[in-house]
Amino acid sequence: MPKTSVWKTRVGTQILMGKITDITQIGIDRIPCAQVRCQMNEFNIYLKKYFARSFDFWALDKTSLGNIGDTVLIKQIDGSSRPKANVSHAVDRVVFKFGNIVDPVTGRKIFNDTFADEIDLKKVLVEEVVDKPLEEESMLFEERRALQIRRLEQEKEANV
Amino acid sequence: MINLRRFVHTSCRLERGRTAFYNVHQKVTDPAKQDPDYFEKKARELPLDQNYIDALTKLYYEKIGSERDLGLKAADNLILEKTEFGLPRIEKSKTRAKYEDLDVLSNAPESVKKIFSVEMATRKELSQEWKQSLIKSVRQHSLDENSLEMKIAWLTALIRHWSLLVNDIGQETKKKPTWLTHRIWLVINERRKALRILRERNETAFEKTIAALKISYHVPKQPAHVKTRKAWAEAQLKLRVENEKEKRLEELHEKYDKEVEEHKRETQEKRKALNNELDKLAQEMRQIDVIEGKSFETVGKYEPALISSLTETVIHSNLFYHPPPTMTEK
Numbered sequence: 257m258p259k260t261s262v263w264k265t266r267v268g269t270q271i272l273m274g275k276i277t278d279i280t281q282i283g284i285d286r287i288p289c290a291q292v293r294c295q296m297n298e299f300n301i302y303l304k305k306y307f308a309r310s311f312d313f314w315a316l317d318k319t320s321l322g323n324i325g326d327t328v329l330i331k332q333i334d335g336s337s338r339p340k341a342n343v344s345h346a347v348d349r350v351v352f353k354f355g356n357i358v359d360p361v362t363g364r365k366i367f368n369d370t371f372a373d374e375i376d377l378k379k380v381l382v383e384e385v386v387d388k389p390l391e392e393e394s395m396l397f398e399e400r401r402a403l404q405i406r407r408l409e410q411e412k413e414a415n416v
Numbered sequence: 417m418i419n420l421r422r423f424v425h426t427s428c429r430l431e432r433g434r435t436a437f438y439n440v441h442q443k444v445t446d447p448a449k450q451d452p453d454y455f456e457k458k459a460r461e462l463p464l465d466q467n468y469i470d471a472l473t474k475l476y477y478e479k480i481g482s483e484r485d486l487g488l489k490a491a492d493n494l495i496l497e498k499t500e501f502g503l504p505r506i507e508k509s510k511t512r513a514k515y516e517d518l519d520v521l522s523n524a525p526e527s528v529k530k531i532f533s534v535e536m537a538t539r540k541e542l543s544q545e546w547k548q549s550l551i552k553s554v555r556q557h558s559l560d561e562n563s564l565e566m567k568i569a570w571l572t573a574l575i576r577h578w579s580l581l582v583n584d585i586g587q588e589t590k591k592k593p594t595w596l597t598h599r600i601w602l603v604i605n606e607r608r609k610a611l612r613i614l615r616e617r618n619e620t621a622f623e624k625t626i627a628a629l630k631i632s633y634h635v636p637k638q639p640a641h642v643k644t645r646k647a648w649a650e651a652q653l654k655l656r657v658e659n660e661k662e663k664r665l666e667e668l669h670e671k672y673d674k675e676v677e678e679h680k681r682e683t684q685e686k687r688k689a690l691n692n693e694l695d696k697l698a699q700e701m702r703q704i705d706v707i708e709g710k711s712f713e714t715v716g717k718y719e720p721a722l723i724s725s726l727t728e729t730v731i732h733s734n735l736f737y738h739p740p741p742t743m744t745e746k
Contacts, residue, residue: 325616355615355616355617355619355622357617367621368563368564375556378557379556382558383557386558386559387557387558396519397519
């Protein structure tokens, strides 16, 4: 049993997931490398609780798969294929692209806790029900409002 | 003898010049400074002479001094744009948003329309018009009141309107309206946060929004060093030395390449000349041999007796030639 109160994670570093924080090119060949920040758990035996601690790993990214902010999967590479001693991993694939959040269950895009297609639907409905009646210049305001209500009723009936 | 210096206290006089003074509220007039890497680029261009460190120090104080003003103005390009302040131009004859849907106004005479137009609007109503105009350019739909794009447009209009106000106040009094500039600062930070979240969640909408509102957004970098004059100067020097080293190595490499080419050409020429000399000497030696009778000079070319040898071959083939046997019968 280790003497410290904080136990390091038992999970190895063969395969890790993290966010890219920095991208540079190394060596004369300018091989792109990504700095990936991965969270690993540390167990505190007194508090009986896991604490998340981040570690930075440098990963080879020969085909420039990832951009800054992307969540990527990295895999350890053997010593012969390491261009530098501290480049210990290689980027396997991009799991989540930055600025493009997708619900993993349904596979639909999400913007700010609403699905993208719901926003699109809302856009279409608002244009149909609210905007178009207001644009009709031959009508008075009250009539336009009445038209809006009629359109709304129609949409309701059509979708029931 | 009593030392008189013990009674003369100079420390309080020395205190005054201990720290270098620099103005942290410098007014920025050069729009090129809106570039976040402006001072780093300038540092790269400084000549590497004995004044280098002093020049870096001067540049650092300029950078720190203009940080506040740039923070207030750089994102909206307000240093360059001094007349419109990035606010949309609104037609004077347009009816104010509040009265737009009134049916009575559509048939009203011009004088009445003018009363309800933007021309006669109060400052508050005018700022509402600006806000509506900017919001309309980015919002998702006409009922959209809580999306991030809409919020960013609203905050942008507020910032620009208040900056215009600060400018107007500055015309009348010399005193800076800090009660307003402080609020602008808070609103700018609020917008920065909204922009950051929008970029994280929806990058296409973010690009569209900053293009429509003409906001220059720079991804905040983690500082690579502590923010002090010394550390900044050291970091710049380190980068400069690295660049200078690379440049000189490159120059040396080019020089080396050129020298190798030159050397190759020279040796080729030398070799040619030596070979010529060798040929000449060999010829002379041969002539000496000829004179001594050890060798002789061939004159002309040996031609074999072609006709007679041909005739001989023909006679021989007539006498002795047998055609090769064939498998078919004649």
